[in-house]
Amino acid sequence: MRFSQFLPLFVLLFATTTPAFAQHRILAQAPGKLLVIEKDGSVSWEMPWTSTHDLHRVDDDHIMAIRGPGEVCIINMKDKKVTWSYRAGKMNGNEGKRVEVHAVQPLAGGNVMIAESGPARMIEVDKDGKIVKKIDFVIDKPNAHSDTRLARKTAADTYLVAHENDGKVREYDEQGSIIWEYAVPMFDKEPKGGHGPEAFGNQLFTAIRLKNGNTLIGGGNGHCILEVNHDKEIVWEVHQKDLPGIVLAWVTTVDVLDNGHYLIGNCHAGEGQPVLIELDPKTKKVVWQLDAYKTVGNDCSNTLVLE
Numbered sequence: 001m002r003f004s005q006f007l008p009l010f011v012l013l014f015a016t017t018t019p020a021f022a023q024h025r026i027l028a029q030a031p032g033k034l035l036v037i038e039k040d041g042s043v044s045w046e047m048p049w050t051s052t053h054d055l056h057r058v059d060d061d062h063i064m065a066i067r068g069p070g071e072v073c074i075i076n077m078k079d080k081k082v083t084w085s086y087r088a089g090k091m092n093g094n095e096g097k098r099v100e101v102h103a104v105q106p107l108a109g110g111n112v113m114i115a116e117s118g119p120a121r122m123i124e125v126d127k128d129g130k131i132v133k134k135i136d137f138v139i140d141k142p143n144a145h146s147d148t149r150l151a152r153k154t155a156a157d158t159y160l161v162a163h164e165n166d167g168k169v170r171e172y173d174e175q176g177s178i179i180w181e182y183a184v185p186m187f188d189k190e191p192k193g194g195h196g197p198e199a200f201g202n203q204l205f206t207a208i209r210l211k212n213g214n215t216l217i218g219g220g221n222g223h224c225i226l227e228v229n230h231d232k233e234i235v236w237e238v239h240q241k242d243l244p245g246i247v248l249a250w251v252t253t254v255d256v257l258d259n260g261h262y263l264i265g266n267c268h269a270g271e272g273q274p275v276l277i278e279l280d281p282k283t284k285k286v287v288w289q290l291d292a293y294k295t296v297g298n299d300c301s302n303t304l305v306l307e
Helices: 003-017
Strands: 026-030 033-037 043-048 055-057 062-067 071-076 081-087 100-106 112-117 121-125 131-136 151-153 159-163 168-172 178-183 206-209 215-218 225-228 234-238 250-256 262-267 276-280 285-290 303-305
Touching: 026 055, 055 100, 055 303, 062 081, 062 100, 071 100, 100 151, 112 151, 151 206, 159 206, 159 215, 206 250, 215 250, 215 262, 262 303
Parallel strands: none
Antiparallel strands: 026 033, 026 303, 033 043, 055 062, 062 071, 071 081, 100 112, 112 121, 121 131, 151 159, 159 168, 168 178, 206 215, 215 225, 225 234, 250 262, 262 276, 276 285
C-alpha cells in the first residue's frame, strides 16, 4: 500500500494528538529588570528596573510600571526613558509616611488610579499629580507592605481590590462604601508561611470582574484560581495540583485573553514549573505555558501580553 493511502489516517492522528499551542509576546518583571520575551522564547528588549507588582500598556510605545516601593512610572520603550512619574511617598499628604504601591491603572482621559498601601486609600491623579478622586480603604490588618495587591476600576466605576493581608476582596463604590466583599476560604487547611508551593494561606493577589458579573480571583499563597458569583458561591475553581504536571505556587495575575482563555501567573514555583499558564476554562486544559525560569528566575510576579 502506498504512503498516500495512509495519509488521511496520519493527518487524523496528528490532528488529534498534537495540541494547538497559543503563543504570546510577553512583557515580564524579573529581579532587577523588565524584559520582553518573544514567541520563540528569546529576549528582544530589557532595561534595569526594580521589582514591580503591576504592568500596563499605555499605548504602542509606552508602558506603566511601579519602581521601588511607590513610584508610578510611564516608560517609553523605544528609548527606555521615564516620561512621567508619581512619587506616592512624597506627594499629597504622604510626606514622612511609609507608602507602598502595588496596583495602578491608566484610565481613559489620561488620569491614573493608584492604590496606596500604608495610607490605605485609592486615589486618581491627573498628569500633574493632583488628586481628582479619593476613597479610603477598610483594612482589618493594616500593613504598608500588604494592605493591597492588585486593584482594578471596573466598567461600573467601582473599585475591586485584593486586600492581601486581610484575605478578602472588597468592592468599593465611588463614595468609598463597600458594596461587595468576599473572604477567600482556607479550605480547612492550616496556614503555613512562605511563598512557594509548601506555603499556604488566603493571601490573594488579584481580583477581576468577568463579563458575566462573577469575580475571578488569583489566590496567592492559596495556590488556586476561584470564580465566585455575587452570592459568594464558588462556581469554578482550580487548585494546586489540578493541572497535570504543574504545581501552582504563588498565584499572582489572572487575565482573560481575547479568546476567552485564562492567563495565570505562577510565581515562586521553582525550576521546572511554568511562570505563565494559559488555561481553557471550559475544559481546564492547559493550552500554552511559559517555562522561563532561566530567563526570569523564581520571582516573576507580573507579566503583560503585548500583542
